[in-house]
Each structure stands twice: as structure tokens, then as C-alpha cells.
Amino acid sequence: MNRVAVEAERRSDTFRPPTLQTLPAAVAANVARVRARTRSTIMAVVKADGYGHGAVPVARAAVAAGAEWLGTTSIAEALALRAAGLTVPILTWLHPAGIDADEASAAGIDVAVSSVDELAALVARAGTAVRIHLNMDTGMARGGCPRGQWDELVDLALLGRRDGKVHVAGVMGHLPLADQADPEANASAVAAMRDAVRTVRAAGLGTPPAHLGATAGALTDPATHFDMVRVGAGLVGIDPSGTVEMHGASRLTAPVVHTAAAPAGTPVGYGGTYVTDRATHLSVLPVGYADGIPRECSPQAGVEIGGRRFPVAGRISMDQIVIDTGSASFPAGTVATVFGPEGGATPSIHDWARWAGTIPHTIVSGIGPRVRRSIA
Template identity: 80%
Template sequence: MNRVPVALQRRPGTFRPPTLQTLPVAVTANVARIRARTPNTIMAVVKADGYGHGAVTVAKAAVAAGAGWLGTTSVAEASALRAAGLAVPILAWLHPGGIDAEAAAAARVDVAVGSVDELGALVARAASAVRVHLYMDTGMSRGGCSRGQWDELIGLAQRGQQARRLRVVGVMGHLPLADRADPAANAAAVAGMREAQRAVRTAGFGSTVAHLAATSGTLTDPATHFGMVRVGAGLVGIDPSGTVEMHGASRLTAPIVHTTAAPAGTPVGYAGTYVTDRATHLSVLPVGYADGIPREISPQAGVEIGGRRLPVVGRVSMDQIVIDTGAESVPVGTSATVFGPDGGATPTIHDWARWAGTIPHTIVTGIGPRVKRSIT
């Protein structure tokens, strides 16, 4: 039995690099799907660089399709959207580096504040009134002010507003169980949000925008919609509830950079974990786990080449994957589709998530910086 390892070197030459294409038309279609489910204002959440699709690209497509707000992780991300010409209201609410009050005021960015300490620091630093959404914990226990401190948070916000350091314009929460697509699972969070609204209204803050639902709640439970819904994953074709078919908004392609004939019994890749069971042809794509291809995938994983789905064989390497093309020797330079929105032979991000035992969010947000970006 021939057990000579297959060489995986690239041949010399120039190839079109691995490319992630973003499809704004799909974002437009997804906003239309969301609009059909709710009459309320849509906030397009473009954190994590627009779920890996380009924050500015996704934001512009979503706003053009009718989204009235944008959502980001930080004031810096929001400021970049302002610099790109986006004028709609923007909310930043996670603040991994703290809240830059001066930058928020300068860029007209709202900030959500979810703890007494965070609000106290903001009041101390703000030189002019920053627009604030009070972030209440409605059951996630991951962020937001705990119920036992709501009164303290609201009292501090009152003093900050009287001192003209802030202006309370919103109240928000989060749904911990919306992916179940069961309104009964959301009932406690909805009740908590209504209680938070009453507390803020009683404190004299007047009319404020309330928002609780993300993509799953928006698609499955009108009771969670309040005045505004926050849609992020749904913009790029992901419905965590699995109830609505959305449009995939990206396509990852890569060229074949090496091809070889392999007899039966040929081990492939590190440790020879896959061995050919027949004479076949093997092709190499220049993408690996450093580019976002999950290292642990099932034997069902494949890519599309020439209208056929062909299996990934052997271990995923840092920079490469190997494809078994069977009796056909596919020419170097031929484009393979790793994932796309087309269906049929073309894998989707949901296929890759299933093969990797993860969620589609990790597939699109994990595509590395070596992969070229384009807009189609």
C-alpha cells in the first residue's frame, strides 16, 4: 500500500486571493423581512464589523432599506459610521474600553449605561449632556443594572440630568430565551421591561424609546417589540430562532493552488487522519483555521466547485484545506465557493455551523484579515 504523504505546497503563479464578498442586496431583503414582522423602528446592529460583512456596508444598506437607528459595541465604532456619512441615531452599549463621554457627545452617539458605577463615571466625566439609555437587566444576568439597583441608577440619572451632564432618552433590556421562539419564554423579560418603563416614566424622564428584542424576538414575538427592535444577525441572513428563512449576505471563495493525483491508500494532511480509499485527485485551497475555517469539522464538510459539492478531507491546517475532487483533476486557479447564499451544491454558513458544531455567527465573524473583502 502506497502511504507517501501528499505534498501540499502551492505551485508558482498568481491567483485571485481568497475573497469574502458582501451582498448589500441581501441585507436589503432581510430588512424587508423584518419590516413585515413589526411596525416599530428597526435598529440595525452592526457590531463585530457588521457580523463580519463590513459595518459601513451593512449599515448603509440597512438604512437605505428603512432602518431608523444603528447599533454598535463602542463609541469608536459609532464614530466610524458617522465619519462614513451615516446620520441616523446610533446607540453604543457594550463599551469594552469604557465610555468616552466627550467622543459620544461630539459624534452625537447615544450610550447605554448598565450599572451605577458606570453611570457615576459618565456623570463625572461628561462636559456636556450625553444622551443615555438606561440598560436594565431583564433576565440575562450578563449586562444591565440588576433589579435591586434600579432605584439607585434612576436616582443618579435624575441628578445627572439636573446637572446637565446627561439626558435620559431610552430604556433597554435583553431577552435571554428568545431563540426558543416561544412567547411564553419571553414573558418574564417583557414584564421586567414594562416595570423598567414605568420606573423611568415615574422618575420624570418623559417620553423615552424602549427596546428589548433582538432578531429572534423580532421575528417570533410581537409582545417584545416595544418602541424599537435591535436586529443584527438577521441583517446578514441568520435567524437564531430557526423560524424564518433569511437571505445569506456573503460568499467566500478561494482558488485552487495545487492539485495532485493520489492513489488509493494515500494519507492526507497532518497525522494522516484521512486515507484515500480509491485512486482520486486532491486539490488545495489557500484558506485554513487562521482564515476562519473551523478546525474541527465533520466528514460531511465540503465546498462547491463547478456545480458539485466536493468533500474537505484531512485535517484543516492553519493556511490550507484539501478537497477530494474524485476522477476529475481540477485545474489550478479554478475558483471554489466555501460558502454562499445560493443553496444546492453551495454550502451555506448554516451548513458550516452544523459541520463545526457551532452557530453561524461564529462562521461569519471568524473570517480572518488575510481574506480580501469586496462588495457585490
């Protein structure tokens, strides 16, 4: 084997591909943090593949830590959890592919209904009783039954129950202003939910659990808790209200694949927007905006290598980012941490969100399929 082949083999053995590692212990710690602030049942919302962290490992960690329900966007997401052996109650409420009533009933999956038409269609299709949560629009105008049609929705649910087509298992809404961490901002939605619950009970539909607050409400406003709180972003270390420190639940690493010395005055990347101001070294990481690294970032963006933070040099490309490492020259295969929970030199998802002018949810949920997944 010639020298070039030997070196290529050594490099392939050394490299660790770009990897997003999920940290179940951090998920458990975040559930514990919510539990310390509420007596209500905790629903762990693992939509969008567990906010990019893997729906199954996040769900398992949350349930082991005391979450009693799971929440998803679609029946398909819920069925994947069932296939993984998760047996706790699951609610799905957005239904991008519609509601397959019999499939939901067979798998023991609750579904939310947000309009009279949606409930009427479900009742018409259902062969056996489906567990439903009546979803009121409590102020977001993004879904949920308008308050003026709530009585009609409740009446239809009552008829559906009499016909053996539905069982009302919950009443829900959403908080449009919970991120403000201000109970006054939530008061209107709380009042609407109380009205919704009173109507359901007065109709003779029993006392199904009510749920309104998500992560921010669960952490900041007990009036929003009702019988259950839905915690999604909080599972992976994000408090949308910015008032409670949560535990980052993932770490994104990538290997250095190329390093070169560069003299002062070297333009870097497309457009040459970054020009070295001294003799330095430049290292390339094999991740880019196709992998979820935000293309538009401030000059403060950086990664951690060897316990030090080094700045991103130039524009982020589809498949690569360049790092200015100054006098340090890192061999190929050296592992860089793009973000993680460690603090110090390691950037957090909140740092990347700030650098990109976005929210941390988009950072973790946007990591692309080329990045390998692992579990700590």
C-alpha cells in the same frame, strides 16, 4: 522569459485571492423581512465589523432599506460609521474601553449605562449633556442594572438631567431565551421591561423609546418589540430561532492552488486521518483555520466547485484545506465556493456551523484578515 517564469506569471494573473464578498441586496432583503413582522423602529446592529461582513457596507444597506438606528459595541465602532458619512442615531452599549462622554456627545452617539457606578462616573466626567439609554438586567445576568438597583439608577439619571449632564434617550434590556421562539420564555423579561419603563416615566424622565428584542424576538414575538427592535445577526442571514428563512449576505471563495492525482490508500493531511479509498484527485485551497475555517469539522464538510460539492479531505490546516475531487481534475486558479447563499451544491454558513458543532455567527464573524473583502 523562460517557461517556468511564463507559467508563474500566468498563474498569478489567473488567481483570485480568497475573498469574502458582502451582498448588500441580501442585507436589504433581511431588513424587509423584519419590517414585515414589526411596526417598531429597526436598529441595525453592526458590531464586530458587521458580523464579519463589513460594518460600513452593512450599515449603509440596512439604512437604505429602512433601518432608522445603528448599534455598535464601542464608541470607536460608532465613530467609524460617522466617519463613513452615516448620520442616523447610533447606540453603543458594551464600552470595552470605557465611555468617553465628551467624545460621544460631540459625535451624537448614544451610550447605554448599566450600573449606578457607571452612570455616576459618566455624570462626573461629562462636560455637555450625553444621550443615554438606561439598561436593565432583564434576566441574563450578563450586564445591565439589577432590578433591585433600578430605582437608584433612575434617580441618578434624574439628577444628571437636572445638572445638564445627561438626557435619557432610551430604556433597554436583553432577552436571554428569545432563541426558543416561545413567547412564554420571554414573558419574564417583557414584564421586567414594562416595570422599567413605568419607573422611568413616573420619575418624570419623559417617554424615551424602549427596546428589548433582538433578531429572534423581532421575528417571533411581538410582545418583545416595544418601540424598537435591534437586528444584528438577522441582517446577515441568521435567525437564531431557526424559524424564519433569511438571506445569506456573503460568499467566501478561494482558488485552487494545487491539484495532484492520488492513488487509493493515500493518507491526506496531518495525522493521515483521511485515506483515499480509490484513485482520485486532490485539490488544495489556500484557506485554513487561521482564516476562520473551523478546524473541527465533520466528514460531511465540503465546498462547491463547478456546480458540484466535493468533500474536505483530512484535517483542516492553519493555511490550507484539501478537497477530494474524485475523477475531476481542476487546474490552479479554479474558484471554489466555501460558503454562499446560492443553495444546492454551495454550502451555507449554517452548513458549516452544523459541521463544526457551533452557531453560524462564529463562522461569519471569524473570517480572518488575510481574506480579501469585496462588495457585490
